[in-house]
Amino acid sequence: MSTPSFASWLAALRVGADQPPLRPRVPLWAGTVQIGSVEPGFLSQIGPQRLFELREVLSKVERAGVGGWQLHGDPTQSLAVLAHALRDAGLAHVWRNEQLAVPDADGQVVATIERAVIRVLGTTTRAVHLVGAAPDGRVWLQQRAFSKPNDPGLWDTLMGGMVSAADTLDSALERETWEEAGLHLQQLHGLRYGGQVTTRRPADDGGGAGYVVEHIDWFACTVPDGMEPVNQDGEVERFELWDQATTLQQMEQGAFTAEAALILADYWGL
Incomplete structure (x- = not known):
């Protein structure tokens, strides 16, 4: 059972997960649709010579009185040039050689992009989580590897x-459940x-110029008795079974x- 202090903490966590950018941002357009946002002077840090070299794939524009950055040509190719x-x-951020989908405001995928630059460009991402319970109601939790670039050593679903x-x-869901x-x-x-x-919040990427917009779909299941998770990709430090009281306290x-924390709170209907 949750306590009044936990309820207050959870309310603050939910507020913190839906925060505007720390500073104003301007749109990043591909064609006629906005696919992300950047701090006004951020891309200028690439340097004037490199920006000049990028003029065929990126330029400053103004639309309906709003200034921003416009990608030219094939958006996936242009984003790849910009990412490099x-x-x-x-x-x-840490280079992954992993392409993520880039959706527009309606969720339609218009390009793909290297994962390392999603936050500085403010593109929307999608993630999947799995809550796994034992038959006795305790939940299987993973401690993230200390070598992870994001949230090392913290506990996760x-x-x-x-x-x-x-x-x-x-x-x-299938791939990540096996790998992790x-x-x-x-x-x-x-x-x-x-x-x-859904989380919307500032991020430290690019010297504090990042912004996270992420939709996380989560699933739940029961892990049968006698079956234990075993990490396959080196991204998990260990797994443990915790009861609800211990989990909420931690x-x-x-x-x-x-x-x-947000997913587990929803899982328990808190």
């Missing part, structure tokens, strides 16, 4: 990962869709990622 320029200027450009939601927990979906009982959590003390 950001990496060369030291403005990208049984599985959590990005939906890549090559994935559907279902294929991402060594489990096949057909081994699990009562697999169900739980809901969606959440309030900051031991969990914000995303995992």
Whole structure:
């Protein structure tokens, strides 16, 4: 059961997960649709010479009195050129060689982009999580590897990962469940869709110029007795089974990622 202090903490967490940018941002357009946003002077840090070289794929424009940046040509190719320029200027996050989908405001995918620059360009991402409970009601939790670039050592749901450009939601759920927990979906009982959590918040990427917009679809299941998760990709430190009281206490003390805490709170109907 949650306590009044936990309820206050959870309310603050939910407010913190839906925050405007720290500073004003301007649109990033592909064709006629906005696909992201950047701080006004951020792309200028690439340097005048490199920006001049990028003029065939990127330029400053104004639309209906709003200034921003316009991609030219094929948006996936143009974003790839821009991503490499950001990496060369030291403005990208850890390079993954992983392409994520870039949707417009209606959720239609218009391009793909290297994961390392999604936050500085303010593009919307999609992730999938799995809450795995034991038959006795305790939940399987993973401690993220200390080598992870984001939230190292914090506790997370049984599985959590990005939906890549090559994935559907279902294929991402299946792939990530195997890679992170060594489990096949057909081994699990009562697999169900739980809901969606959306986070909008500033990020430290690019020297504090990042902004996260992420839709997280989460699922729940029962992991049968005698079956334990075993990490396959080196991104998990260990797995443990915790009861609800212990989990809520550790959440309030900051031991969990914000995303995992929000999902687990929804899972328990808090």
